[in-house]
Amino acid sequence: MLKFIAKRLLMMIPVMAGVIVIVFSMMYITPGDPTMIILGETSTEEEREALREDLGLNDGYFKRLGDFCYNLIFKLDLGDSYVTGQPVMDTIKARLPATATMAVVSVAFAVILGMILGIVSAVKPYTLLDNVSMTLALVGVSMPNFWQGLLLMLLFSVKLGWLPATGYGTWKHIILPAITVGTSSAGIIARMTRSSMLEVINADYINTARAKGQKEIIVVIRHGLRNALIPVITTAGLQFGAMLGGAVLTETVFAMPGLGKLMVDSVSGRDYTVVQGGVLVIAIMFSLVNLLVDILYAYADPRVRSSYS
Amino acid sequence: MDQNVILEVKNLSLNYVTDDGTVYAVNDLNFVLHKGSTLCLVGETGAGKTSTAKAIMGILPHPQSKILSGEVLLEGEDLLKASKKRMQSVRGSKISMIFQDPMTSLNPVMRVSDQVAEVLRLHKAKSRIEAAKMAKEVLLQVGIKEDRITEYPHQFSGGMRQRVGIAMALACSPEILIADEPTTALDVTIQAQVLELMKELKKQYEMAMIMITHDLGIVADVCDYVAVMYAGSIVEYGDRRHIFTNAKHPYTIGLFGCIPDLSIEQEELIPIKGMTPDPSKKPKGCAFAPRCAYATEQCFQETPGNYEIEPGHWVRCLQFRGEDTENV
Numbered sequence: 001m002l003k004f005i006a007k008r009l010l011m012m013i014p015v016m017a018g019v020i021v022i023v024f025s026m027m028y029i030t031p032g033d034p035t036m037i038i039l040g041e042t043s044t045e046e047e048r049e050a051l052r053e054d055l056g057l058n059d060g061y062f063k064r065l066g067d068f069c070y071n072l073i074f075k076l077d078l079g080d081s082y083v084t085g086q087p088v089m090d091t092i093k094a095r096l097p098a099t100a101t102m103a104v105v106s107v108a109f110a111v112i113l114g115m116i117l118g119i120v121s122a123v124k125p126y127t128l129l130d131n132v133s134m135t136l137a138l139v140g141v142s143m144p145n146f147w148q149g150l151l152l153m154l155l156f157s158v159k160l161g162w163l164p165a166t167g168y169g170t171w172k173h174i175i176l177p178a179i180t181v182g183t184s185s186a187g188i189i190a191r192m193t194r195s196s197m198l199e200v201i202n203a204d205y206i207n208t209a210r211a212k213g214q215k216e217i218i219v220v221i222r223h224g225l226r227n228a229l230i231p232v233i234t235t236a237g238l239q240f241g242a243m244l245g246g247a248v249l250t251e252t253v254f255a256m257p258g259l260g261k262l263m264v265d266s267v268s269g270r271d272y273t274v275v276q277g278g279v280l281v282i283a284i285m286f287s288l289v290n291l292l293v294d295i296l297y298a299y300a301d302p303r304v305r306s307s308y309s
Numbered sequence: 310m311d312q313n314v315i316l317e318v319k320n321l322s323l324n325y326v327t328d329d330g331t332v333y334a335v336n337d338l339n340f341v342l343h344k345g346s347t348l349c350l351v352g353e354t355g356a357g358k359t360s361t362a363k364a365i366m367g368i369l370p371h372p373q374s375k376i377l378s379g380e381v382l383l384e385g386e387d388l389l390k391a392s393k394k395r396m397q398s399v400r401g402s403k404i405s406m407i408f409q410d411p412m413t414s415l416n417p418v419m420r421v422s423d424q425v426a427e428v429l430r431l432h433k434a435k436s437r438i439e440a441a442k443m444a445k446e447v448l449l450q451v452g453i454k455e456d457r458i459t460e461y462p463h464q465f466s467g468g469m470r471q472r473v474g475i476a477m478a479l480a481c482s483p484e485i486l487i488a489d490e491p492t493t494a495l496d497v498t499i500q501a502q503v504l505e506l507m508k509e510l511k512k513q514y515e516m517a518m519i520m521i522t523h524d525l526g527i528v529a530d531v532c533d534y535v536a537v538m539y540a541g542s543i544v545e546y547g548d549r550r551h552i553f554t555n556a557k558h559p560y561t562i563g564l565f566g567c568i569p570d571l572s573i574e575q576e577e578l579i580p581i582k583g584m585t586p587d588p589s590k591k592p593k594g595c596a597f598a599p600r601c602a603y604a605t606e607q608c609f610q611e612t613p614g615n616y617e618i619e620p621g622h623w624v625r626c627l628q629f630r631g632e633d634t635e636n637v
Contacts, residue, residue, distance in 0.1 A: 202370070203413060204408055204409075204410060204413040204414040205413065205414055205415055205416040205417070207363075207368055207408065207414070208408060208414045208415065208416070208474075208477070209416065209427075210366075210368045210400065211366055211368055211400055211401060211405060211406045211408075211478075212400065212401040212405075212427060212428040212431060212477065213396075213397045213398060213399070213400035213401035213402060213428070213431050213432060214397070214401075214427065214428075214431060215397060216393075222419075223416050223419075226416075226418045226419075227416070227417065227418055300418065301417070301418055302417070302418060302461040302463070303417060303461070303463045306461075306463070306464070
């Protein structure tokens with residue numbers, strides 16, 4: 001297993017190299033003059049030229065790519081923001097915790113709620129309970145985040161006053177955005193759990209478990225759910241990866257200093273270095289989540305485990 | 310009630326309600342199982358053998374299946390009326406079941422030792438440790454080597470898996486073992502080994518057994534009594550001698566006609582003409598009549614009763630009306 005993880009981590013290196021080259025090249029060919037952003041429209045051509053020379057923008061593609069990689073690998077330096085002048089690494093580090101915490105809480109919320117709804121409807125298929133669960137799931141998937149966020153805010157912050165409406169800092173600030181982001185994932189996971197459970201629940205080994213005299217609830221959980229987990233893990237992993245990329249709308253509604261908002265602001269402000277660094281960090285996190293998903297597969301299914309070793 | 314009878318199925322009828330209509334799987338089924346004896350349920354696919362077994366175990370699929378009438382009496386207690394909790398304590402400890410396909414009947418994500426320990430923990434063992442210890446003993450007894458008992462089903466061959474299935478079923482030394490075509494999915498050499506094992510263990514545990522099969526070779530090998538099923542009913546019932554040397558029902562005779570005889574030169578096998586009736590249509594008269602060479606006008610009109618043509622040998626065919634000692 002350890003060997004497998006080490007192998008997978010090593011395999012991340014070429015993936016990352018690819019990401020670096022693609023992201024850098026995209027930024028390279030994007031039209032627009034960074035010096036204009038830094039110095040403003042009132043600057044003279046001489047000033048801008050001097051800055052270009054200074055930033056190395058006049059160098060060739062390979063020279064700049066080489067410099068970028070060198071700085072990244074040996075100094076962990078992603079360059080400075082064109083807009084604020086702050087190091088990109090620091091900017092991302094400041095924004096990452098909010099997004100990461102929210103993603104973890106959302107995915108936990110989504111998995112718990114989604115699996116409960118999915119199991120309930122799979123155990124009693126085509127009944128009222130099933131219909132209610134699946135309608136809830138559909139509503140969850142369909143509800144736009146910004147709207148749901150506002151509704152939650154209205155109820156829990158304005159009417160009841162239980163939770164803060166905006167900002168970031170305490171655990172209370174995380175709850176509403178996490179629920180907002182997690183609801184649609186919960187809906188997707190509920191549908192996935194239901195279909196996966198329905199496939200498993202008629203399997204022969206479920207009858208074997210019943211024939212042992214096992215209680216129905218334990219049959220469903222121990223024998224059914226564990227076998228139905230793989231597709232659920234896949235879905236939850238994908239949702240988690242997407243959340244780590246930042247939930248722009250939700251972060252905007254709740255005024256959270258997250259990665260998604262940073263990225264969107266940087267794109268519209270043509271803050272190339274921040275976009276570049278942000279995309280890279282998100283790609284790394286996505287790869288790590290994929291690895292986590294593969295490890296969870298092995299945990300859930302011994303057949304996968306033996307194929308790894 | 311006969312002290313020697315452990316299980317009695319009386320007038321059992323059940324159907325499945327599907328979107329395409331109602332399937333009459335078992336129709337007015339009667340049989341008794343004597344202590345320590347083996348009863349074979351023989352018949353084609355769709356004859357209602359497995360449904361009967363699942364009805365006895367109380368594991369028919371819900372809500373598609375419905376028991377219309379009848380009783381399943383385990384030492385006088387009607388299992389069809391028993392509470393959920395009571396059934397859970399019966400299953401696995403008093404009656405247990407071996408399933409047809411060992412490739413799918415074991416949970417792929419649990420160690421085989423845990424799967425055997427599970428049933429022990431439910432009925433017999435006082436602690437997990439004790440259950441694990443007993444599971445190991447049972448697995449050794451069915452011929453699984455000690456260093457393999459903590460492996461997963463996918464690491465086992467079909468025959469080994471069926472041994473695990475047998476271990477699970479026998480772990481709590483049940484009084485009745487239902488084996489649903491336990492060797493159908495295995496290749497022939499393994500079949501013999503598994504059958505041998507089952508026979509040996511049956512003797513050792515002094516169990517009664519219901520063997521479901523369509524293999525007449527197995528019937529001849531293991532059974533004391535035979536019930537030939539056709540379209541959800543038992544058409545002929547008797548001990549082994551009755552069925553093998555004195556079969557009376559045209560269907561039973563047809564079944565034996567299908568077995569190739571190696572002692573004579575035979576160009577073709579003689580199949581029973583036609584198909585099993587569509588179980589969603591309840592035919593009028595005898596269900597076998599459309600395929601029966603001896604069918605008369607009356608066979609299509611009147612449902613045959615169950616006629617005892619010699620002590621302990623029952624035939625459900627109008628030919629024998631009036632020959633029986635008692636009409637049931």
